[in-house]
Amino acid sequence: MIDVLYFAWVRERIGLPRERVQTQAATVADLVAELSAREDRYAAAFADTASLRVALDQELADFSAPLAGVREVAFFPPMTGG
Amino acid sequence: MIDVLYFAWVRERIGLPRERVQTQAATVADLVAELSAREDRYAAAFADTASLRVALDQELADFSAPLAGVREVAFFPPMTGG
Amino acid sequence: MPVRVQADPFDLGAETAAFAGAAGGAGAVVTFTGLVRDLPGTPLSVMEIEHYPGMTERAITAMVAEATARWSLTAVLVIHRHGRLTPGEAIMMVATAAAHRAEAFAAAEFLMDYLKSRAPFWKKEVTGQAGAWVAAKDSDESALKRW
């Protein structure tokens, strides 16, 4: 089980801020493929991963990163702080 | 007649902040030579003009600048504002 | 605590004065403040700032540690708000103190460049009923390359 968090328009498109997901996905990209296959709203949110960022346990990561040992995955658009 | 002003250690070495000078000096360098010839304290203050700055009518200038029409000449060390 | 992430407004004047007052051996203090723009003639819009609690503090703390390692700073402060802000309000501030101005300026610019693109905040401009997420700028991403 893994906690998956969504922020900004990713959250709005998927329609929830977080959920617990049962997955055997080996990498972030595998998890994205699993989620996209669920429902259109996930497919829409993940349509262009080049415009998305991912954090694993609150550290920025790549979509090719392995999920082994990770408890929290977050998907969000490029950040606009400051 | 020209007003000559001195600041910081130039003022301290010469011993006064300003004076009126009767001069026919054509350039700043000529005026420096005239003043240096007066007394040791002037010669000491003007010994190294590379470490001095000059302003003519409150605008930075070179020692080669002409004095024609100038009413106020100021001599001082490199500035240390900010 | 040099990193504060909060919904409440902060007092820019009081924070700046307190920071400079506590800067001790510093000769140079630089502050940057980001404001919600208040343009006359444009419809009043509020700014909603979402963030990622936990990661935000962690990311900013790492940036502050990196800045402190790169430059000789005597003090650093980062305050960043989230939630609903109105035009003219301060979104965030960064303050740096150092013996020399070049270090204080460099560290403040470094922190701003990283906050813009690496701290998990997302801004939405809401005018009336409609809201639009602020898009990240390529220039902000490329600004990171200089460090």
Added chain:
Amino acid sequence: MPVRVQADPFDLGAETAAFAGAAGGAGAVVTFTGLVRDLPGTPLSVMEIEHYPGMTERAITAMVAEATARWSLTAVLVIHRHGRLTPGEAIMMVATAAAHRAEAFAAAEFLMDYLKSRAPFWKKEVTGQAGAWVAAKDSDESALKRW
């Protein structure tokens, strides 16, 4: 008036808050503050700042005009003190406001570089009975070359 040369102390917090409050359309405000250093363990010394009344205001006003011509600034402020200052006191401040942070930072650094070497101020550190004029730094002169 964006240029103030004065013997009296100024209130850094109040000036910063007022400047940001009046910055209007600006999204970015940068301030620089120069302080008399207050180092624990060193003998208390005061700083005496001499200036050239008339030329000082003229020189700083020209710098502000140059900065305003180079960058899109919505507001600029320069305050510089002269006379006798004690450790921890603010010597001067520069504030710049712009739509974007890069312009606010660049203008503030430009103004500081010019104030350091082209505004007619001279600092003297007085410890006990002895005073020493602060020497101009080559690094300050060469900092001007980047503009």
